Amino acid sequence: MADNTEKIEELEKQNRILQKKLARSEDDRARMEETKERSESLLRTVVRDLRNSQEVLEQKNTELASTLAQLQTTQDQLVESEKMAALGQLVAGIAHEINTPLGAIRSSVDNIADFLSDRLMVLPDFFQSLSGDREEDFLKLLQISLQQDTSLSSREKRQIKKHLKAQLQEKNIDNADSLASTLANIGVRHSIDPFLGLLGDREGKTILEMAYQFASLQKSTRTIITGSDRAAKVIFALKSYARYDRSGATVQANPIDGIETVLTLYHNQLKQGVEVVRNYEDIPSISCYPDELNQVWTNLIHNALQAMHHQGTLTIDVCQKEGAIAVSITDSGTGIPEDIKAKIFQPFFTTKPPGEGSGLGLDIVRKIVEKHQGAIAIDSVPGNTTFTVSLPITTPEKTHV
Amino acid sequence: MLQPNRQAILLFDIVLYTYTVGVPATTSHSRNPSMLKVAVGHSNDPDSESAIDIVVEQCRSSLEGVAPKAGILFASSDFDLEVLLQRIHQTWDNLELIGCSTNGEISSVMAFQQDSAMLVLFCGDTVEIAAGVGRNVSKDPVAATREAIDKARSKLNSRDPKLCLVTPESLTTSGVSIIDGLSRELGENFPIFGGAAGNASNQAQTFQFFNTEVLSDAVPVLLFAGNIHFSHGIACGWNPLGNQSRVTRSQKNRVETIDDRPAIDFYEYYLGTRTHSVEYPIAIFEADGNFYLRAPQSWDEEDGSITFFADVPENATIQITEASRDNILAAAEESLDRALESYPGEQPEAALFFTCAFRKYILGTRTKEEYELVRDRFTQSLPSGGFYTNGEISPIAPGTPTRFHNETFVTLLLGSQ
Missing domain, CATH: 3.30.565.10 (Histidine kinase-like ATPase, C-terminal domain)
Incomplete structure (x- = not known):
């Protein structure tokens, strides 16, 4: 009897538990269904977002590709303009390189033209007027002029002039300053002794002047040679620089x-x-x-x-x-x-x-x-x-x- | 952007903390009455009287005549809760008891159950345990938590508590303000563990237990002092999904707008329903890319706001998260492994688990695997108890402040050798 009561109690307990579990199971099923619906919705939304993101990314990608192409073009243009800027600087430098000798050539040519127009007509009379000694002096002066060193600095020229002037003054020759300049420009460097006869001559000044003109002529010719050489060298460098093999x-x-x-x-x-x-x-x-x-x-x-x-x-x-x-x-x-x-x-x-x-x-x-x-x-x-x-x-x- | 952030997951997967307190472990036998001993009783009989009779009987037989000092009761709110408490009080009238209503129970006696009642009892001559409670926590969390701690502390001889267990209200107030209050009383880095009370799906109320009282809006605490070792581990298993958004207006745990639109639109967008969905918490990203989780607690159809179980900072970058059942289960195992690795004594005497009710909703029929996986890691049977909570309470890193978590599995190992 007691056994039966215990069994019934146990069965009742199991029944309570099962009923509770059933009720709970219904609740849980409803909840799981809701959870599943939400989970599906989340999945759909995320997939939709991914698709949208993909579209946005594709569009961005296209934009970026186009921007990149533009940037590459811009960079190419910048590289070109950098090259052009470098070339511009170079051209300015070269213009100067060529203008400098051209200016020297131009002024030398003016100098020669002046001589030809002013002095050419008087040359026969001048040569006829020269005595034997003076003709010798004149030729000596031309010789000195031809051999003269053109690389003297202004300071060296001043010192030579000073030295010559002192000698002239020592010999009590008039116009020592002007004569010293002329002698120095002709190319006389050291002693005036070889020209004492000339300096004492009445026509000495005229002869010196003429010799000076010839010396200038000589100098101008040399300047033209140097200048044209220099310009040719620059042009040659330019040709080398720009050498471009199209192959x-x-x-x-x-x-x-x-x-x-x-x-x-x-x-x-x-x-x-x-x-x-x-x-x-x-x-x-x-x-x-x-x-x-x-x-x-x-x-x-x-x-x-x-x-x-x-x-x-x-x-x-x-x-x-x-x-x-x-x-x-x-x-x-x-x-x-x-x-x-x-x-x-x-x-x-x-x-x-x-x-x-x-x-x-x-x-x-x-x-x-x-x-x-x-x-x-x-x-x-x-x-x-x-x-x-x-x-x-x-x-x-x-x-x- | 849509890839789960591996670094972020680490925050929850690699958390492991060790606290070494109490006297050094000795080689004494576990029957030594000075050591911590834990007894567990568990019944799924829906009848309140029958259920508590079984629970008490199981505990008695396991205690072998030793008097328990304190206990924690976890029970479904479908029971007549006062009947349960009265019966326990009649059996052990000096017991320091706390506990709460739950959303599912776990124990070494019956594994995972729903609608059951489960009691964990603590004994040990060299361990001091005292209970306290604070009331009306939603009105003044600071005063309520002070009341609870003061009450428990006044009963301790030791001035140096080692550990606090708490089973607070979860619906009337933010879990963060409760933890803030407790930490203010106990110290910023004092280790506090527990779970926020759960509610049945058809009830919008939770219950807390203090001795023979069934309360709501309360904070019951147990303070442990003396010879006690413990370690813990936490992990979650949730991953961010979808686009990142920004919290544009929020006040504490109430989020008003996300991306300048009503907060409930955020969930409706992803889930297609205006029902708040606790199993989809939001990840809140920190500056370093790590994140923590916040689950929605309730929503306001009129103003479109969502109230979360804890605070959500304004301007935070957020993302909806989801978890696969495999990831959730793996996290439980990982939580236990971490706790075991760092246990400071020879071997723990008991384990407590605080796991999120929302994990259960997703695990469904696989919920029982969560405890089974954990149980199978023990080489021998360990008295264990735990429950499915509305929020888990545990520090994140050793010696750091206690935090309020959602969707997380917390393992706490206890012992005294």
Whole structure:
């Protein structure tokens, strides 16, 4: 009996638990269904968002591709304009290089023309009027004029004149100052003794004047020769600089020729305060794009000059080592601070004031050097900054970049 | 952006803390009455009287005549809760008892159950345990928490409590303000563990227990002092999903607008319903890319605001999160592993688990695996108890302030050797 009661109690308990579990199970099922609906909704929304994001990303991607294309065009334009700016500076320098000898030639030609129009007619009478001694004196003066050293400084000329004047005064000859000038201009350097007879002659002054005119004529001729030589040299450098092989193939050329060409074109900017030291070893010609390498030398030399404000020493070392040509261009400027050393080859990086530098100069240099499968390195301490360009002696043929 | 942030997950997956307190572990046998001993009783009989009879009987038999000092009762609110408390009081009239209504119970006796009652009892001559309670916590959380701590502390001989367990109200006020209040009383980095009271799905009220009283809007606490070792681990398993949004207006735990639109639109957008969905908490991102979770507690159809279980800062970057059942289960295992690895003594005497009710909603029929996975890590049977909470309470890192969590699994190991 007691057993039965216990069993009934136990069964009742199990029944209570099962009923509770059933009720709970219904609740839980409803909740799980709700949860599932929300979960499905979340999934749908996230998938929809992903699709939207994908569309937005695709659109952004298209925009970015178009922006990138624009940027590339702009960069190409900037590279071109940087090249044009460099060319502009070069042209200004060259104009000066050519104008200077042209001016000298022009004034020499004026001088010769004046002589011809003023003096040519009187020459027969003048020669007829000369006595034997004076004719000898005149020819001696012309001889001195022909041999005269044209490289005297103003100071040296002043000293010669002073020396001659003192001798004239010692001999009590009138117009010592004017006579000393004329004698000095003709080319008399030391003693007036050979010309004492002439100086004592009544016609002595006229003869000296005429000799002086001939000396000027001589000088003008020399100036024209020097000037035209100089202009021809600049034109030749310009032709070398601009040599451009349209085939896009490399040619054999010696980098030193290119460096010298650039130095010639920069002659005017170098001569006022820059000492150029050339340490050139004998190097072979290399397979290269000479016109592009000229851009490299121009850029590095131009930067070097700017870095030392056109005052100091520009040292160019060229040597051959380990199958490569190494060209080092060193300036005595303030140097490149450590923190910007890593950035100077980055496009658009510049330390120059806005509007002066595009920041593409060294980027172009780096690209040209890389095109030659070479390398560029910097070593800089204050007072000594060196850019070293290494170029392999044989560069495999490459397509034009 | 839509990829789960691995770094962020780490915050919840790699959390592990060790506290070494009390006297050094000895080699004495676990039957030594000076050591911490834990007894557990658990019944799923829906009849209140029958259920508590079984629970008390199980505990008695396990105690072998030792008198318990304190206990925690976790029970479904479907029971006649006063009947349960009275029966416990009649059995052990000096017991320091706290507890709360729950959303599911776990124990070493019956594993995972719903609608059950479960009692954990603590004994040990060298361990001091005292209970306290604070009332009307929604009106003044500072005063309520001070009241609770003062009451418990006054009963301790030791002036140096080591650990606090708490089973507070979860619906009337923000969990963060309760923890702030407790930390103000106990010290900023004092270790506090526990879970916020749960409610049945058809009830909008939770209950807290203090000795024989069934309360709401209250904060019951147990303070432990003396010879006690403990360690813990927490993990969650939720991952952010979808687009990031920004909290544009919020006050404490009430979020008014998200992306300048009513907060409930945020959930409606993702879940297609205006029902607040606790199983989809939001991830709140910190500046370093880590995140913590906040689950929605209630919503206001009129002004479009959502009240969360704890504070959500204004201007916070947020993202809805979801969890797979595998991830949730793996997190429970990980939480226990972390706690075991860092246990300072020889071996723990008991384990307490505080796991989120919302984990259960997603786990569904696999909920029982959460405890089974944890149980199978123990080499021998360990008295254990825990419940499905409305918010988990535990520090994040050793020696750091206690935090209020959602969707998280907290393991607390206790012992005295």
